[in-house]
Amino acid sequence: MDFQLTEEQLAVQAAARDFAQTELWAGVIERDEHQKFPAEQIKKMGELGFLGMMVSPEYGGGGMDTVSYVLAMEEISKVDASCSVIMSVNNSLVCWGLEKYGTEEQKRKYLPRLTSGEIIGAFALSEPEAGSDATSQRTTAEDKGDYYLLNGTKNWITNGTTASVYLVVAQTNVELKHRGINVLIVEKGMEGFQTGPKENKLGIRGSDTCSLMFNDVKVPKENRIGEDGFGFKFAMQVLAGGRIGIAAQALGIASGSYELALKYSKERKAFGVPIAQHQAIQFKLADMATNIDAARLLCLQAAHDKDAHQDYAKSGAMAKLFASKTAMDASVEAVQIHGGYGFVKEYHVERLMRDAKITQIYEGTSEIQKIVISREILK
Ligand code: CAA
Secondary structure (H helix, E strand, O other), rough: HHHHHHHHHHHHHHHHHHHHHHHOOOOOHHHHOOOOOHHHHHHHHHHOOOOOOOOOHOOOOOOOOHHEEEEEEHHHHHHHHHHHHHHHHHHHHHHHHHHHHHHHHHHHHHHHHHHHHOOEEEOOOEEEEEEOOOOOOOEEEEEEEEEEEEEEEEEEOOOOOOOOEEEEEEOOOHHHHHHHHHEEEEOOOOOOOOEEEOOOOOOOOOEEEEEEEEEEEEEEEEEEOOOOHHHHHHHHHHHHHHHHHHHHHHHHHHHHHHHHHHHHHHEEEEEEEEEEHOOOHHHHHHHHHHHHHHHHHHHHHHHHHHHHOOOOOOHHHHHHHHHHHHHHHHHHHHHHHHHHHOOOOHHHHHHHHHHHOOOOOOOOHHHHHHHHHHHHHOO
């Protein structure tokens, strides 16, 4: 087994680390405090190739592998998990899905602008009554011949107000259940399409999340992705890959928390010595480091499986399940190690702790990951 990263992968990791430290660190507290969307930063991420990393250069992407994507996601998430969720949705859910299953016309129309950051994309599956239970879609896409008539509401949509292109999951034929679902490309500005107000969130406050409302939106037939009724499988496949990105986001939140806690514990003195010399702190650091290494190995395993065209539903779900718990645990311990300083914003760890929670909820809760894993084990 070869655990060495290639020169290209190391270069991507270094570039992402450099970008995160020089461009994201300075304003991250303010963006979190004011729920400010990182427009300038996302523009730069597009210019540097972080928004379409795995897309073929033919469509403006970086043509990179999933391992490189995981490495970049970790580095960016260490500093700003709001930027990394925007990056993850654009890369894993929107660009990957479009490149894999879109028509040539759809790819040429949207991918170059999505990969360059000129526009960003969103993926709309969740509804007021269909989150984990994804087959129970209430949004309808009625077949009207040369167009679909789209009606319904979507909830918790990342990039909701800022996206220009939305991949919307909707039911066309209720009798066929999940086999009657389609995914349509909806553009901002289509008549009858409105976005709701930004949600006021606990974490990842720089990213914008909102509801989408569709009221008799006419979506041309050529905007459907794949064959009629392919929508649910499309959504499941896209989410299986998306979970690797969110696992890497969680890994970054964990390792960012750990690095801050390690640095602080060498500087802060108590009882005459740096607190790192106390066993109570050493045990915490040892647990954090061990879990983070294990989470990283799971993320890289899932990324490797995807790059090797092997099934990655189970390894991706395992990576997300474990990395998101590690993010939660490590960020709570980082606050504890910082003591009172950990409870104030200037020290960053309280933000990482708030950001960690969503990684156990979106792109499938931890319970959903256990369903996916156990089904794969038992089948
Ligand atoms: N690849 C391809 N097909 C898949 C698949 C995969 N990974 N997983 C399931 N399918 C297919 C099945 O083969 C089946 O097809 P057939 O009936 O034709 O054989 C079909 O999908 C239905 O599968 P299930 O019977 O397993 O479906 P289910 O209703 O029992 O649910 C589930 C399975 C895993 C619970 C699924 O509903 C699920 O993943 N739910 C969570 C959804 C989710 O992640 N929501 C988060 C929203 S997105 C988000 O958060 C983005 C963001 O903004 C950050």
